Amino acid sequence: MREKWDAGLTVGFLCCILLALLIADFLEPDRLFSENENRLLEKKPELTRESLLSGEYMEAYEKYVTDQFVGRDNWIEIKTRSEIAMQRKEIGGVYLGEDDYLLEQHLPEEITDEMVEEKLTLLSNLVEKYHAKVMLAPTADNVLTDKLPPFAPYYDQKELLGKVKTAIGDDAYIDVASKLEEHSGEDIYYRTDHHWTSLGAYYGYEAWLEKTGKLSPVHFDPQNLIPVTEEFLGTLHSKINLPMREDRILYFPETELRPVNVTYDYNIQKESMYEESYLEGKNKYGFFLDDNHGFIEIETGYKNGRSLFVLKDSYANCVIPLLTVHYEKIYVVDLRYYNGRLAQLMDPYMSEDTDVLVLYNCIHFMKDFKYF
Amino acid sequence: MVFSSIVFLFRFLPVFMFLYFITYLFPKKAARWMRNIILFLGSLVFYAWGEPVYVLLMLFSTVSDYLHGRAIEKCKSRTAARCLLVSSICINLLVLGFFKYADFLIDTVNALAGTAIPLFRLGLPIGISFYTFQTMSYTIDVYRGKARVQHNILDFGVFVTLFPQLIAGPIVKYTDVENDLKDRKADIVQISYGCRRFVTGLAKKVLLANNIGMLWEEIAKMDFGSMSVLAAWMGITAFALQIFFDFSGYSDMAIGLGAILGFRFPENFNYPYISTSITEFWRRWHISLGSWFREYVYIPLGGNRKGLPRQLFNILVVWMLTGIWHGAGWNFLLWGLWFAFFLILEKAFLGRVLKALPGIFGWAYSIFVVLIGWVLFQVERPDAIFAYLRAMFGLGSGAWYDSRAIYLLLQYAAVIILAVFCSTPIMKMLSDALNSSGEGFAMALRRLLQKVVPALLLLLSIAYIVDASYNPFLYFRF
Numbered sequence: 132m133r134e135k136w137d138a139g140l141t142v143g144f145l146c147c148i149l150l151a152l153l154i155a156d157f158l159e160p161d162r163l164f165s166e167n168e169n170r171l172l173e174k175k176p177e178l179t180r181e182s183l184l185s186g187e188y189m190e191a192y193e194k195y196v197t198d199q200f201v202g203r204d205n206w207i208e209i210k211t212r213s214e215i216a217m218q219r220k221e222i223g224g225v226y227l228g229e230d231d232y233l234l235e236q237h238l239p240e241e242i243t244d245e246m247v248e249e250k251l252t253l254l255s256n257l258v259e260k261y262h263a264k265v266m267l268a269p270t271a272d273n274v275l276t277d278k279l280p281p282f283a284p285y286y287d288q289k290e291l292l293g294k295v296k297t298a299i300g301d302d303a304y305i306d307v308a309s310k311l312e313e314h315s316g317e318d319i320y321y322r323t324d325h326h327w328t329s330l331g332a333y334y335g336y337e338a339w340l341e342k343t344g345k346l347s348p349v350h351f352d353p354q355n356l357i358p359v360t361e362e363f364l365g366t367l368h369s370k371i372n373l374p375m376r377e378d379r380i381l382y383f384p385e386t387e388l389r390p391v392n393v394t395y396d397y398n399i400q401k402e403s404m405y406e407e408s409y410l411e412g413k414n415k416y417g418f419f420l421d422d423n424h425g426f427i428e429i430e431t432g433y434k435n436g437r438s439l440f441v442l443k444d445s446y447a448n449c450v451i452p453l454l455t456v457h458y459e460k461i462y463v464v465d466l467r468y469y470n471g472r473l474a475q476l477m478d479p480y481m482s483e484d485t486d487v488l489v490l491y492n493c494i495h496f497m498k499d500f501k502y503f
Numbered sequence: 504m505v506f507s508s509i510v511f512l513f514r515f516l517p518v519f520m521f522l523y524f525i526t527y528l529f530p531k532k533a534a535r536w537m538r539n540i541i542l543f544l545g546s547l548v549f550y551a552w553g554e555p556v557y558v559l560l561m562l563f564s565t566v567s568d569y570l571h572g573r574a575i576e577k578c579k580s581r582t583a584a585r586c587l588l589v590s591s592i593c594i595n596l597l598v599l600g601f602f603k604y605a606d607f608l609i610d611t612v613n614a615l616a617g618t619a620i621p622l623f624r625l626g627l628p629i630g631i632s633f634y635t636f637q638t639m640s641y642t643i644d645v646y647r648g649k650a651r652v653q654h655n656i657l658d659f660g661v662f663v664t665l666f667p668q669l670i671a672g673p674i675v676k677y678t679d680v681e682n683d684l685k686d687r688k689a690d691i692v693q694i695s696y697g698c699r700r701f702v703t704g705l706a707k708k709v710l711l712a713n714n715i716g717m718l719w720e721e722i723a724k725m726d727f728g729s730m731s732v733l734a735a736w737m738g739i740t741a742f743a744l745q746i747f748f749d750f751s752g753y754s755d756m757a758i759g760l761g762a763i764l765g766f767r768f769p770e771n772f773n774y775p776y777i778s779t780s781i782t783e784f785w786r787r788w789h790i791s792l793g794s795w796f797r798e799y800v801y802i803p804l805g806g807n808r809k810g811l812p813r814q815l816f817n818i819l820v821v822w823m824l825t826g827i828w829h830g831a832g833w834n835f836l837l838w839g840l841w842f843a844f845f846l847i848l849e850k851a852f853l854g855r856v857l858k859a860l861p862g863i864f865g866w867a868y869s870i871f872v873v874l875i876g877w878v879l880f881q882v883e884r885p886d887a888i889f890a891y892l893r894a895m896f897g898l899g900s901g902a903w904y905d906s907r908a909i910y911l912l913l914q915y916a917a918v919i920i921l922a923v924f925c926s927t928p929i930m931k932m933l934s935d936a937l938n939s940s941g942e943g944f945a946m947a948l949r950r951l952l953q954k955v956v957p958a959l960l961l962l963l964s965i966a967y968i969v970d971a972s973y974n975p976f977l978y979f980r981f
Contacts, residue, residue, distance in 0.1 A: 134692055135690075135691050135692060137695070137950055137953065137954075138691045138692045138694070138695030138696075139691050139695070140954055141695045141698060141699065141953055141954050141957065142691065142694050142695045142698055144954050144957075144958055145698050145702070145957060145958060145961060148958055148961060148962070149512070149513070149516075149517065149961075150517070152513065152965070153513050153517055156513060183555060184555050184556060185555075186553070186554075186555050189552050189553070189555070192510065193508060193509070193510045196509045196510050196513070196514065197508070197509045197510075197968070197969060197971070200509050200513070200969050203969055206965060206966040206969040206970060207966070207969065207970045209962075209963065209966040210966040210967055210969075210970045213963065213966070217714075217917040217918055217921075218913070218914070218916065218917045219914055220913070220914060221914065240724070240725075280910075280913075281909075281910070281913060282906045282907075282909045282910035282913060283910055284906070284907050284910055
């Protein structure tokens with residue numbers, strides 16, 4: 132009798148769990164977007180004869196049910212926690228580093244010699260034609276190697292940078308890597324995001340000054356950096372989604388000494404390079420230059436007749452404010468959003484007083500740097 | 504549909520179980536019939552979910568073997584019955600041959616003769632190797648007089664389409680479930696056992712197999728020519744654990760679901776990695792396939808009753824078939840032959856040598872043979888197989904170990920240890936010990952664990968299914 136009673140309890144307990152989840156799942160309304168995963172969730176598929184016979188409907192329905200399952204974020208958290216308990220130091224392509232650092236994983240095999248070859252050709256053509264200067268910042272895993280989990284593999288960007296230097300020549304190459312290495316003990320990268328901090332960007336700017344021999348008309352002092360938010364949880368945190376210490380986003384107030392006019396994509400006009408509205412949302416790094424735009428024109432208050440053309444990724448967004456003190460006009464292109472011929476875009480802006488700067492991090496450069 | 508999915512656990516299963524168990528409210532006779540109708544239709548839905556067109560093929564097999572069975576019964580002469588048996592087997596093998604092996608044969612002919620015969624490029628119907636073997640067991644046993652002819656096509660349909668073991672086994676012989684088809688009882692104790700067995704299987708698949716499988720995935724991506732010795736051994740060990748927990752997890756889920764419905768399916772795995780010989784390994788690995796080949800191929804060929812040379816030949820035949828059953832590819836044939844070689848050696852003399860030695864030698868030898876076997880099984884392309892084997896024996900350009908291998912070892916050490924632990928009977932011995940002590944603290948602990956552990960495993964498995972970045976179905980080639 133007791134055996135039966137026990138068996139009944141076991142079955143009942145399991146059925147209750149399934150039933151409770153089932154009911155909760157039906158009561159829970161569908162979500163369009165997952166903030167945590169930063170992606171659109173699958174919608175309920177439409178049932179047609181064709182999709183049913185081909186099996187497409189079933190596949191889509193399975194994705195839909197899984198994506199919309201009740202408490203999805205909580206289940207993912209349970210999984211992440213159990214993986215951490217099993218001593219995993221890497222979750223969803225993110226290393227759980229020392230001192231609360233999250234570092235994006237870039238495996239050596241992700242970048243082949245052919246890819247390097249292709250990018251270097253594109254880059255040297257550009258350097259040759261426009262006398263461009265090139266600043267490729269290494270990502271955090273290459274600079275904060277002491278924060279990586281033991282034996283963690285990473286794509287060696289020093290080797291890449293060596294090749295870049297050979298390909299484009301010493302004159303064009305801005306050695307930001309050594310500069311960052313010197314300061315690797317400071318907060319030059321965010322702990323929860325894949326970008327460098329304003330301090331890291333400042334060291335990039337210093338390397339640029341040394342290479343170009345320019346003298347800054349404004350004295351930037353890292354001591355003066357002002358926090359705009361202390362609650363930044365970046366893209367890397369989104370992949371882990373566990374509570375952790377937030378980052379601070381800082382900016383140089385000196386960049387706002389003179390008025391600027393910023394035009395995004397030819398139509399949106401702003402009087403600041405900083406967009407405070409982003410600080411309320413998840414993507415707080417968008418504070419710098421209004422996140423990502425295909426083409427930005429900046430008119431500064433420094434009327435020296437000089438202009439700068441920047442080909443860049445998001446790493447540049449917090450460097451460009453520092454550069455405004457050197458130029459009257461800055462044009463910024465994000466090649467990911469520009470599909471036309473690059474020369475057609477650039478040449479009208481070119482004059483003797485125009486400099487060209489290529490500014491990426493090494494990984495974005497390898498993945499996104501292309502033009503026609 | 505696969506068991507380890509939200510659709511199965513939270514759509515199919517609740518609806519099906521509700522309909523199935525509500526029949527218990529009806530009068531006995533009607534209820535039996537209703538249960539089989541629900542089981543049959545449910546199984547069709549289950550199969551059609553993944554194979555909306557090939558479900559017709561399965562129904563064709565069902566009707567064909569049902570009719571053959573009826574016809575064999577009517578036969579006056581043995582010769583006529585034999586003709587019908589041959590016809591049934593031919594139809595089954597033709598269906599299997601066409602969908603599974605036609606392209607493979609054409610490919611081979613093209614490669615050898617330099618021809619360019621176009622391939623059919625049909626997808627392999629999931630589970631076809633499982634259900635054709637099951638229906639063949641029926642007609643063969645009817646012919647042999649070991650099974651009664653099934654007159655009720657619904658009951659026969661239930662046997663063929665039975666969803667718990669439809670897509671990944673175990674291979675249930677008709678005689679295993681003959682009586683259960685008509686009338687089966689599932690009392691609460693058996694249902695509770697079935698639930699626990701199902702959850703255990705789910706956890707084996709989702710928590711162990713998928714996790715250790717990711718290690719194999721990482722290593723399989725490496726360049727075999729330059730990988731380190733440590734990486735090569737770790738990789739194939741990971742695959743060995745993955746396929747064991749995946750496959751035996753599926754079997755556990757099938758046996759568990761069967762128990763809930765009132766069936767008693769045969770066991771399929773019995774801690775194969777503790778074997779001390781290859782002979783023993785094949786008694787512990789995929790038992791239902793081994794016993795199918797034993798009963799319908801090995802013994803009819805004469806088994807061990809016609810002298811040693813004939814027995815060795817029979818072993819060779821059975822293991823070639825076993826190999827090719829796992830997939831249409833030369834590597835699978837090679838994999839079968841690899842085992843046949845050691846089985847023959849063991850029959851000839853090695854078995855006696857191993858018996859005389861301490862068990863650890865036999866175990867090391869068996870694991871070695873099995874691991875090399877998995878390389879043949881999983882790596883597939885001949886050049887890649889050789890490169891992988893060279894890496895295992897330090898003949899590639901890789902070092903003994905490198906930082907990548909050490910990193911992966913550190914990442915997966917806990918999973919590897921857990922999986923190795925679970926592949927031994929230690930856990931079972933512990934729970935048996937707990938079960939046999941009938942009183943006091945041990946008893947209370949047992950009663951508590953019996954309820955809490957399955958619940959926790961279920962919840963954790965759901966978490967891993969919801970965020971399933973890696974949840975493969977390994978048997979699409981079977």
